[in-house]
Amino acid sequence: KAVVVISIFLQSSNEKCNSLQGWMGFFMKSMCVPEKAIKVLAHAGLLISLSSIHNAVTSMSKEISSTIRKEVRTLHAAFVYDNFDIAFNTA
Template structure:
């Protein structure tokens, strides 16, 4: 077999990194270090010069840094919640999320024992408290004089009101038909294949294709 070119070596390393993508996301850099230790200095310099290899390495480093921050926050939250039950902000958010996603109760109990969620009873109490708060906000909005004035105006003109104080606006189907017949914006002019509406629509489509490709 002939000697492999630098581009072939670089592409082989790129595809090898793609196969170990899950390990990189999990922060397992041992595979990459082992592979880099076996390569020669020439291959290492060629891989560093390759833009695809550099961009992929930058993405892996950014993901590992982000995951490191997430792991640190989770560990600190578990330690704080184990020392003080009121320090359960992360656990509360995860508990509400599990409730919205219909996670089984046994799974939530296991996660609560692990320190990653609040208990099922606490989740139900939070949901009940949030419902009461939302209901109070809605009631406060109804008690607003401006909202009541708007509702009174609409009810006064409503056709279902047994004693309306104002005459409701009635829609005549013949007026709508007359308006449709006299509409010239949706009909092509003499000598034109497209109506003004379709012409404007075609211009917008062409502008989107030109500007955004």
Template sequence: KKVVILSILMHSTNRKSNGLQSLSGIFLQSTHTPQKVIETLARMGISVSVDAIHAAVQSLSAESHCAIQQLGRTLLAAYAYDNFDVDLKTTNPTVEKSTDTLKHLTSGLLFPL
């Protein structure tokens, strides 16, 4: 409780001091919390806004993309691929929608050595 209160007070005096709010916002986004709840928590000072969360996720994705590209250019990485199948069945199959529901996908990982 003390950490949250201190974090809210710090954030109210300096908008760049939002570590706890950013962390809680990304956590709320990852758990599929409704946007209205996130906006309410942002107004209370417990989280950052939905737009700030999206910007943070976009920035983290871009940084990860660059880091993976740099790692892939070195010879210090191992590649792993896996094929898997997903059956996307509908609850009410109809004659009009008699398409193939089996999807064949490939997953890839890059491990630093």
């Protein structure tokens, strides 16, 4: 509890001090929490804003895709497709 309270105080005094709120916002978005709930939690100071979450996801996607492109060009990476499903029909 103390970490959350301190993090809220730090974010309210400095917008760049929002690491905990950023990770929590990213987690909430990845768990498909409704946007209205994210907005309420952001207003309470527990998360970063919804637009900041979208910007972070976009930024991370661009960074990861450029890293993947770089690895493919060097041929130092192997990619595996893992979608092997077998249906055993039983009587």
